[in-house]
Amino acid sequence: MTAPERKRAATILDVAAAAGVSKSVVSLVLRGTGYVSAAKRTAVEHAVLELGYRPNAAARALGESRSRTVGVVLNDMRNPWFVSAVEGLNSTLNERGLQMLMGDFRLDSRSGESLLKKLLEMNIEALVLVGTMPESPGLTAAALQVPTIALGAPTGPGANVTVVTNDDDAGARLAVAHLIALGHRRIAHVGAPATAVGIARRRGYEAEMRAAGLAEFIRTVPGDLSEEGGHRAALELLSGGDRPTAVFAVNDMAALGVLSAAEECRLAVPADLSVAGYDNTPLARLRRISLTSVDTASFAAGQRAAELLIARLEPGSTLPPDELLVPTLEVRGSTAAPHA
């Protein structure tokens, strides 16, 4: 079986000839601008359908000297937060006729440099960096050439970048406040001191504890963003003498590690130990886990980023200020009042 005969695609001139008009009229009809008589308009529409005409995006980009394309650079497709954020981005950009061009920073052979080069060659009108990127001269340079938004990163690479992200500090306070309201006082934190989110969430934890007059109970054990790290930290926390009645973990994965450790220490959740996580991943929803977790408004963040971008594309616009989005708390079965 061979490939089907693929003849040269119809161009605007073919359409013009078929409709008996000039190429300019076809162009006007297609773009919906200018004045065209009803008769010619329908003739053109007819010819377009007839010939299966599709405008050539490359030629259009060249003619308009703009691409209607936004570059989106991910650093981890696997992170559910990023996925939602990209969906939010996409939905809003689509409405405005902007196309997204996605790529994965890490996947790229030369650590993203070649990806960025490709995107810039495509004449992208804006750049969205999703997640925290490693330092890279190419990134900093790219950010200076096109309006750039860092989505879900605590800070952007260099100047000319607007950051849209979740308020990790506020989210942590939300979770801790929930535990306090339940009656907990001995609330420990499993942190991830090596990461930006880890630092912000710890700050929120400590602030809320202090605000509630529980400064003396502040206790942070270093872990990381993985189940393994949470497990290790929790074992340390639960094996000691004055063990906490509640743990706020830096994210859901770490919280899972805490749950495992609690099980190993024969502590029932939530009867003996309340556990709260962060990110509200699909994991937290699972019946076997049912984890109270802070929900980051990632879809909304993506949408907001798109709005800022669109505004930034207007001529004469200025660099908008950074934005922090307020998260919410999803209460599930892993938190309850401590027993007396």
Place this chain on the structure above:
Amino acid sequence: MTAPERKRAATILDVAAAAGVSKSVVSLVLRGTGYVSAAKRTAVEHAVLELGYRPNAAARALGESRSRTVGVVLNDMRNPWFVSAVEGLNSTLNERGLQMLMGDFRLDSRSGESLLKKLLEMNIEALVLVGTMPESPGLTAAALQVPTIALGAPTGPGANVTVVTNDDDAGARLAVAHLIALGHRRIAHVGAPATAVGIARRRGYEAEMRAAGLAEFIRTVPGDLSEEGGHRAALELLSGGDRPTAVFAVNDMAALGVLSAAEECRLAVPADLSVAGYDNTPLARLRRISLTSVDTASFAAGQRAAELLIARLEPGSTLPPDELLVPTLEVRGSTAAPHA
């Protein structure tokens, strides 16, 4: 703060002038083809760096009348299988200088039609459909216009499509054979009869049981691909009289539901009940879950799809036959020999 002064980007003519050569020489140097003297070559390279010249992709696409771009249509960015597959695709396409243009079918307002239109306008050289797409006339039409590969779907939309996917039948047999080797005989299956993967995996389960002379123990309970469905089915399975000693679930989520149900029925895993899943999702790796699961070679599938595509792009190539990739089994703590 206003946008930084953005002057008109340098073109190939600017480079040619700066290097004291004709535009043709610059073009030859940039593409690395043809004969150019060493002196002029270095002069051009110098000028390129000097001016920060970046070739314009739209102009290049127009001139070459090809785009070096492959359209990738996802139907669910959240599915880890798809993510790995896309990573595999990307890695191989990148090596060959092909750019990926991704989009989400469902996210698109007009159910993918406008996404496909955009992709075709971009003159994509090939199309990769990742996951099972809903029927759509636009999809069928698109597949006829460019070489198309359906990745991870049991069947492609219409003609001219090559399917690259995992051998679900073989995977199911792998899991069941493992359980049989452990000594289980009463092995039940929690299925998902409404889905294509569900049907294939059930077929594998039954085939392996019959091959081992265990036809009389074949027992399938209908569920679906969710935790909820697995839970419901498992409750039915475990509450009855002659309950199985092992369960093979249609996927990891359903297996999780089985685990929950076992817990509720006070059955220890794996002592009282072995459980195997399918997909080897990150979930299965979690310490609290430690699920034996069939690993689908999704990264490899992506790579293979890319190879087929590249071959298909050669002039005079023919439609390659469908390919099934053989999965492997990841044995973890949820399966063990039945007690006597």
Place this chain on the structure above:
DNA sequence: AAACAATGTTGGAACGTTCCATCATTGTCT
């Protein structure tokens, strides 16, 4: 020495659009 191949270099045409200045027709206001 002539013929030919290999190596360098060039400018013009093409790619398929949009943009723009121009022109034609009609209707409306003074």
Place this chain on the structure above:
DNA sequence: AGACAATGATGGAACGTTCCAACATTGTTT
């Protein structure tokens, strides 16, 4: 009636590349 605005239609120039035919120079074979 004349001036002007609104509507309608046009062809040529741009956009920034690649492609190609043609021409120059050198080295090698007959």
